[in-house]
Amino acid sequence: MTVDPVLHGDVRIFGGLYFDIKRKVPHYLSDYTDAFSLQCLASFLFLYCACMSPVITFGGLLGEATEGRISAIESLFGASMTGIAYSLFAGQPLTILGSTGPVLVFEKILFKFCKEYDLSYLSLRSCIGLWTAFLCIVLVATDASSLVCYITRFTEEAFASLICIIFIYEALEKLIHLGETYPFNMNNKLETLTQYSCVCTEPTNPSNNTLEYWDSQNITVSDVTWGSLDVHACIEKHGEFLGNACGPHGPYVPDVLFWCVVLFFSTVIMSAFLKDFKTSRYFPTKVRSIISDFAVFITILTMVLVDYGLGIPSPKLQVPNEFKPTRDDRGWLINPLGRNPWWTALVSVIPALLCTILIFMDQQITAVIINRKEHKLKKGCGYHLDLLIVGIMLGVCSIMGLPWFVAATVLSISHVNSLKLESECSAPGEQPKFLGIREQRFTGLMIFVLMGSSVFMTSVLKFIPMPVLYGVFLYMGASSLRGIQFFDRLKLFGMPAKHQPDFIYLRHVPLRKVHLFTIIQLSCLVLLWVIKTSRAAIVFPMMVLALVFIRKLMDCFFTKRELSWLDDLMPESKKKKLDDAEREEEQSMLAMEDEGIIHLPLEGNYKEDPAMVNISDEMDKTSVWKTLTMNTENTKNKDVSSKRF
Incomplete structure (x- = not known):
């Protein structure tokens, strides 16, 4: 399955939360001791620069939509406070919190409603936020996070691909919009x-x-x-x-637009080049690793120095220089009723239901992506604990009149990618092997501590050009697409069979079925894009939820065996789970298959099909045949079609 095996639902109140805390407490000290590495320093410097701009931009957009009632300073303060609390107490600290588009749409609709009916926006928003926090805690108490076991690779990849594409699209869009502020004279003579x-x-x-x-x-x-x-x-x-x-x-300001384009694409190219420097043939391994880890930070620093040296007035990052509410008519604490009628506190539970679905889906889908088995995480997940912290901080931010923050998919994926552990290569031409992720809390904590301190670092941050940050967005969006099976399957269209890569699912699933699966997933992605970028963006979480039902309908067109290779099998209430021994056996066989040690046949009788077995020279051929024979006898009478191989 996609998620941790412990997500089976618990009949006790807060039972899932209890197991999350029990699982994470033994690792809490190591979450800090494991951070003693230059890789962690490089990670939080990169993510700090990457997180600052969207938080400030979101605050600026929110300020325009709410006439300054919530703006950039509130966004910085809220992101810092929520991020610090999440990094300290969450079950999966690798997740990075951020702002989302549907939240902004919700805020715009709410403000417009309050203005039409002469209601206090901040007070009504506070009531909705408190109800949402309460409903999130109810979901934690009822172990609702166990429902993420129905979120398979099909839904994950559609959601993650959409967010990555939006990052790329918005980075290019913001660069193009610079032409409106800094136009060039097309009639020069x-x-x-x-x-x-x-x-x-x-x-x-x-x-x-x-x-x-x-x-x-x-x-x-x-x-x-x-x-x-x-x-x-x-x-x-x-x-x-x-x-x-x-x-x-x-x-007309000469050279600015073209210089912004140079900065933008130079940032993308240099970041990608330095990130791949680890596999270069030059310099010792340690030097190459340091350059690769600090790739984005080195790029940003280089671009800032070049921009400062040339003196071209490119647009710079704008950070509030004073820590106080944007408007003088509000403080840091908001009265939930204010001047609104008392019944608004009760009616606000209706929009809070929609907001709860929005928070739950954004948070849990991102958490599922981070906790995938491909990342080889060893300290376990914490879906219930994560949602509890997000819910509590959502209530705190509502009382203080601050924006709401939830798991940000692209930022979280970039955080995980920046903490990858790989084997050291000693032989010439040897490629490093992926060992896992450096699981710790320090990077997330420092990202949001620095973000909260940004108000006092305006003298330094004012030199960062915005096109450089837009280039970082494009790099993050493009790099996060790596490893998504959906894009690998898209490349198969129009590719002759003899040139197709040796993907494991192509050995077991007919190509026409692979294309059908990809077309369905692509159609869902296009539908999500249309909804996300339209005025109906507020119902986006409901459409993501609909992907789960679409995936269930695909059981009518694909066999379980085909779906086990292309996707994850969805749980069934009537089917008993595999016992621990059988699960361990299945995982070992799949691991041997992935490493090329053996090639499993299409049916379950390995003993009668020796032509399908390919044993590497490093292994003892006799011992492998003995293992396969024993496994065949143990599984002969079981329903092989229910297993992934």
Whole structure:
């Protein structure tokens, strides 16, 4: 199965939470001692830079949507506080929390509703957040997280692929939008360069807003020397720009847009090159490992120095420079009722139900992806404990008027990828082998501690160009797509059979069935994309939930054996689980198959099909045949079709 075997449901209240805590407590000290490595330092420096921009951007968008009631400073504070609490107490600290698009859509709808009906937005939002926190705790108490066993690879890959594609799309979109702020002059003529000018002039037809501003500032047209105003003063006084060097929003700023493009793609290329430097033929192994671990941080530092040296005014990261609420008419504590009628506290449970589904699906699907067996995690999962911490902090953020944060898929995958452990290569040409993940709490903790301290580091952060951070987004989205089986199967379309890679599922599943599975998954991905990017984004979690039912319907078109290779078998209530010995036997046989030690036949009788067995030179041929013969006799009378091989 996809998830930890302990997710079988517990009849006791908070039974799953009890087992999560029992499983994680013995590893709590090692969660810090295991962090003594340069790899962890590189990881949190990379993720800190990667997390800062989306948090601030989300805060800025939320500030525009709520007229400044929740903005960048609240977003930084909320992310830092929630992330620190999660890193300290969560069951899976490798997960990184962040903001999500559906949450922003929900906030916009709620603010618009409050404005139309003259309700206090922060108070009603506080009630909804408290109800959501309570419902999350109810889900923990009833062991609802055990339902993630129905989230198979089919759903995981569709969800993860969508988030990765959105990261790539938004990175490119933000780069293109820089052309609106820094347009380039397409009508340059070399002969008239000496005549180029752009001066501030009095507006010819001032609007009502301009006249009202002049009256409020006691400004008369004759009192202003328009031609001597700089760009900022001209915009502030509602002047107009005149000249052949003027763009739609002011003077053309030369070189900025093209320099942003250079920074953007240089960041992506350099990050990818340095990350793959570990397999280079140059320098000792230790040096190559350090360069690979610090790849993104070295890239960001290099781009910042180059940008500073050239002096081109590229857009920089904007961080609040004072720790206080954005608006003076609110504090750090919000009254859940405020000026709203008392019944709003009860009615708010309805939108809280939708918000709970949103939080639950985002959190648990990301947790399932992080806890996949391919990552070889050794300290266990903690689905119930994770949801409890997220729920509690959601209630705290609601009381304090801060944004809500939940597991961020791409950031979490990037965090795991940055902590991969690989074997050291000694022989020439030897490729490193994946050993597992450095499981610890230090990196997540430091990411959000630094994020909370960012208000006091504006003198340093103001030098980071935004195109560099956009390039980091593109790199993260593209690198997170690696290892997703869905994209490997997409490449099979149009690829001749003789050129197809030796994927294990191609040995056991007909190619037409592989293509059918991929087409269904691609259709679901397109549907999710349409919903995610439309005004109906608030129902996105419900559509993700619908993928589980679509996957169940696929049992009608695929055999269990085919689904066991392409996906994970969904649990059945009437079928008893394999006992520990049988499970261990199955995993050992699959491991031998994956390593190429043996090739299992299409049916279950290995003894009668010796042509299907390929034994490596390093193994004792006699002992392997003896093992296969014993396994054949033990499994002869069992239903082989119910097993993955």
